[in-house]
Amino acid sequence: MRTRLAAGFSLIELVVVIVLIGVLATVSVALIRQPIDASADVQRRARLADAADQAMARISRDLRLALPNSIRTSVDGRAIEMLVAPMAGRYRGTLRGTPTAEGVGDVLDFAAADASFDLLAPLPAIPAAGQWAVVYNLTANGTQANAWAGDNRATIGSGSTATRINLAAPFQFPFPSPSQRVYVVDQAVQYRCASDGQLRRHAGYAPATTMVVPPVGSSALLAEGVSLCSFRFEAGNASRQGLAALSLAITRDGESVSLLKSVHLPNLP
Structure with missing residues (x-):
């Protein structure tokens, strides 16, 4: 009577298969990880x-x-x-002490302290009390024509409109602006x-x-x-x-x- 041998895998064959699968997995992970890392780097x-x-x-x-x-x-x-100035306008001024055609109304006086003045065109918004009006700022250093020092910076009071600025207290600006420009500083x-x-x-x-x-x-x-x-x-x-x-x-x-x-x-x- 002939004896039939059982078919199967030897231990060596199993070890070889496991090693091959491990090598393939390592290579696959390396190939997949590279684009994933590159994508993460790009996002970062x-x-x-x-x-x-x-x-x-x-x-x-x-x-x-x-x-x-x-x-x-x-x-x-x-x-x-x-100093952030979100808007600016042109004040009514004088020429050599005489009101010009643009100076008909409440003119900004540079010879004495003034408490209010008109603007030639409406501002985009009404100046708020506590903001500052600045005329002819020339530098960020020193004490003259410097809004940081405050010699040309006046606090705006209540009741201002888009065409008129009221100051919290009378103030004398030291220098007129050649273009009659006044800036409203917010902060x-x-x-x-x-x-x-x-x-x-x-x-x-x-x-x-x-x-x-x-x-x-x-x-x-x-x-x-x-x-x-x-x-x-x-x-x-x-x-x-x-x-x-x-x-x-x-x-x-x-x-x-x-x-x-x-x-x-x-x-x-």
């Missing part, structure tokens, strides 16, 4: 770029609304400050990169002749993980505009994104 860089771009856009928006010649930077270049704003890697926007504080970093006021977080921060400002002149150069780098999880932006700013008061 996109988030970093978006955070840096949003911070730059916010700073640029305030810079474009800044009172001409009110922008200043800290000594280390890690803070930039400005002082400072952007500062702190040592902990946070970029913050400070507001709600009183203007001061000397720049204080950080100022005493409210603050809002703009970005975290800031590894490089530089603010520079070059004042313009009669033939060219001012220039603000902003450099910002954000680093997270070993990835860094750097942005450089230049903002051209009018400087005619």
Whole structure:
């Protein structure tokens, strides 16, 4: 009688199959992981770029609304400050002490303290009490024609309209504007990169002749993980505009994104 042998796999064959499956799995994981990691890297860089771009856009928006010649930077270049003026108009003035055709009405007097004056055209909004009226701002330093120092900055009182500005107290502006321009300043704003890697926007504080970093006021977080921060400002002149150069780098999880932006700013008061 013939004995039938049972069919099956030997231990060696099983070990070989397991090793082959392990090699194929390792290769497959490596092939699949590479595009997954690449996609995660792209998404992480996109988030970093978006955070840096949003911070730059916010700073640029305030810079474009800044009172001409009110922008200043800290000594280390890690803070930039400005007076935000959301609107401006033309006041009724005089020519050599005689009312002009544009000066029929409540004329702004530069020879004595004045409590109110008319505007030649309506403002886009009614000035609020507590805002400031600024005439002929020439610099962000010193004590003359400097709104930070306050010699050409008067507090707006109640009862103002789109065509008339009432001051909280009579005020004498030191210099008339050649274009009869008056700016309505809303607030002082400072952007500062702190040592902990946070970029913050400070507001709600009183203007001061000397720049204080950080100022005493409210603050809002703009970005975290800031590894490089530089603010520079070059004042313009009669033939060219001012220039603000902003450099910002954000680093997270070993990835860094750097942005450089230049903002051209009018400087005619």
